Amino acid sequence: MSELSVIRKSVCNRISDDLEDLVQDVEHFRDDMTDDIVNVANQIRDAVKPFDPYEERAKIDEAIADINDNMEKIVPPVPDFNEILDIIEECAYLQIDTFLYDPIILTNQILYYLKSNAMDVLFGITDLVEMTLSKTIQDLVDLIPRIEISGLEAYQLMRCLSAMCGRTDLASSYRRLHNAFHGLCMNSVGTFEINRWYAKGGLNIVDPIEALHIENMNMSVSTVNGVYRSIETNSKQAIEVFRTVPFRPPIPF
Secondary structure, eight states, X not given: OOOOOHHHHHHHHHHHHHHHHHHHHHHHHHHHHHXXXXXXXXXXXXXXXXXXXXXXXXXXXXXXXXXXXXXHHHSOOGGXXXXXXXXXXXXXXXXXXXXXXXXXXXXXXXXXXXXXXXXXXXXXXXXXXXXXXXHHHHHHHHHHHHHHHHHHHHHHHHHHHHHHHOOOOOHHHHHHHHHHHHHTTBOTTSOBOHHHHHHHTTOOTTSHHHHHHHHHHHHHHHHHHHHHHHHHHHHHHHHHHHTTSOOOOOOOO
């Protein structure tokens, strides 16, 4: 490639800085999650593998039936979100806060707490060990999309730097990204692979008995995931209702 213009060189330098930031984000996430991933592996090894998978499945089926029967206690129905409007009316602080006075923003801000409360109710319904484990996994799974997006953006930037800027020194960035994904039990393009977490816990999908444990685990994870997604769905529906509510500006100081 011929000598880059000043403008192109400046754009390439900015993209290069953005790439480094993204790679570091994924690496930092990997470092922050290391203990959590080890914890998942230890729980699988200690709490799942010793049990008979058929007895385990019967307990999971019973727990899921109990959860389905009590779903309204776990997932707030859409009309319940109207209470947010009353709360804002009652709290002077919320009325003057630049962001939280908006019921749409406040609803998004409490999603984490709604999910946490849902897990508390879940454990009140069933003390199944696998559900505890699946929550640990679900907490991690909920964070994965942000890292998948960062990885996708990093790969796109590397392609730009190669094609547009003539960079030929990107092997280190590719390697760092790949190593971070590997540590997070993701494949080379940043897609989460839950079976690799199971493998860390000593479960082998090829073994028929251990494959049953994995199937049971996936059912537990799917159940908690369904609860989380239901909370998000109801929140989004409530937000759509709030969009029709006249927007009230904050009270000035």
